[in-house]
Amino acid sequence: MKKITTPLKEKDIRALKAGEEVLLKGVIYTARDQAHKRLCDLIKKRRQLPFALKNQIIYYCGPTPAPPGKIIGSCGPTTSSRMDKFTIPLLKNGLKGMIGKGKRSAEIISAIKKYKAIYFLAPAGAGAYLSKFVKKKELISWPELGTEAIFRLEVEDFPLIVGIDIKGRSIYDKR
Amino acid sequence: MMKRVFAKEISEAIFQLVLKANFVLRKDVLKTLQSAYFQEKDFRAKRMLKILLENASISRREKIPLCQDTGMVVVFVEKGEEVRIVNGSLNEAINKGIRKAYREGYLRSSVCTPLSRVNTQGNTPAVIYTRIVKGDKLRLKLCVKGFGAENRSQIKMFAPTASEKEIKDFILKVVKEAGPDACPPFVVGVGIGGTFDKAAILAKEATLREIRNPKSKIQNKIQRLENELLREINKLNIGPMGLGGETTCLGVNILTFPTHIAGLPVAVNISCHATRSAKKVL
Numbered sequence: 001m002k003k004i005t006t007p008l009k010e011k012d013i014r015a016l017k018a019g020e021e022v023l024l025k026g027v028i029y030t031a032r033d034q035a036h037k038r039l040c041d042l043i044k045k046r047r048q049l050p051f052a053l054k055n056q057i058i059y060y061c062g063p064t065p066a067p068p069g070k071i072i073g074s075c076g077p078t079t080s081s082r083m084d085k086f087t088i089p090l091l092k093n094g095l096k097g098m099i100g101k102g103k104r105s106a107e108i109i110s111a112i113k114k115y116k117a118i119y120f121l122a123p124a125g126a127g128a129y130l131s132k133f134v135k136k137k138e139l140i141s142w143p144e145l146g147t148e149a150i151f152r153l154e155v156e157d158f159p160l161i162v163g164i165d166i167k168g169r170s171i172y173d174k175r
Numbered sequence: 176m177m178k179r180v181f182a183k184e185i186s187e188a189i190f191q192l193v194l195k196a197n198f199v200l201r202k203d204v205l206k207t208l209q210s211a212y213f214q215e216k217d218f219r220a221k222r223m224l225k226i227l228l229e230n231a232s233i234s235r236r237e238k239i240p241l242c243q244d245t246g247m248v249v250v251f252v253e254k255g256e257e258v259r260i261v262n263g264s265l266n267e268a269i270n271k272g273i274r275k276a277y278r279e280g281y282l283r284s285s286v287c288t289p290l291s292r293v294n295t296q297g298n299t300p301a302v303i304y305t306r307i308v309k310g311d312k313l314r315l316k317l318c319v320k321g322f323g324a325e326n327r328s329q330i331k332m333f334a335p336t337a338s339e340k341e342i343k344d345f346i347l348k349v350v351k352e353a354g355p356d357a358c359p360p361f362v363v364g365v366g367i368g369g370t371f372d373k374a375a376i377l378a379k380e381a382t383l384r385e386i387r388n389p390k391s392k393i394q395n396k397i398q399r400l401e402n403e404l405l406r407e408i409n410k411l412n413i414g415p416m417g418l419g420g421e422t423t424c425l426g427v428n429i430l431t432f433p434t435h436i437a438g439l440p441v442a443v444n445i446s447c448h449a450t451r452s453a454k455k456v457l
Contacts, residue, residue: 064240067281074240079323079356102356102417123223124416125358125449128239129230146294147283171418
């Protein structure tokens, strides 16, 4: 299976087709609804973001607290379409990849094409399974958001499927 | 003669049930997933089902929740008329058990105030439905409901003259719209009849019912309808993760209640492949 690493390079993304399965190694940042709202507010106010978006991946995930002796708890993807309304400003600011579950709007598909980005699916509802591929977890911002805070995760062999590729082809097209 | 049940016993039972629901996949759900895995012909769907089975075994073995969305707790209580709760109240005892489980089980607290979105810490309050019944037993059953699937649930107030086909088409439409977002393969809970609210409660309660083997003998109209819907849903080619395949639905559970001559409410509660519930009698 193809392996990719972060930060994402355009030539790596270009080689990936919707439907293809890959293993990811490197850094991903968790963010879901409330963190997206705050990131977009900061962009609007031209303030500094808690991490540099350029060539990075955001994972739509709110993990369960890590039990003693574990790095992370259950950590599967949440529904991506809820993040659609916040996605374009992030892509404009350099975000290259997103990981989640489910379909994206037509507007996001064309933005992915325009900003040369990529959208991955992670196995949905397999949060315990996915926790095995997380090697490090670090709080980056907004601890008051609890599970919705931004965490920096280091992953290895994190299993993904290309949902929407750089050409705007979607895995759900045929359905 | 009244039977005394201590509030503490209720809290402890709820505590155990919440942990069980989050870490141990229901026997009927697991069995149905396993047989779906053996029968599935689509290559990718089969692999996804294998991941789900592996997920269940990791969760059980290592006490990592089946899903990061450890849900909102919905509790169905049947309280015998002869049961007296002492040293506390029913609802408080339930919520206390839940808070303990979410804290000590390292579960995610997802419950928040609806408009200001402030987390209530401890995943309470639960949604509690209490029925007073005959006898001296206290029956507790609960589910931990994830919102990926809950968000895709729908209700429709049909005209009383609606045909069975119209109802089936509506249920199929809800499943289609749920698509990949709600973590298929689903358990589809359906409530038919009652009032607007009653149909929704029935649909939720239906997801807690054991999945019936579709090959078992059909004993009534409802079971026939369940089988037909299961077959038709599994022809939609949604499949695990919405990537295609024959396994879109693990079971269709229907509960009914008499309704008014002027209407026919039908509620569909979508539940994900990790339909999580547990029960206990005190």
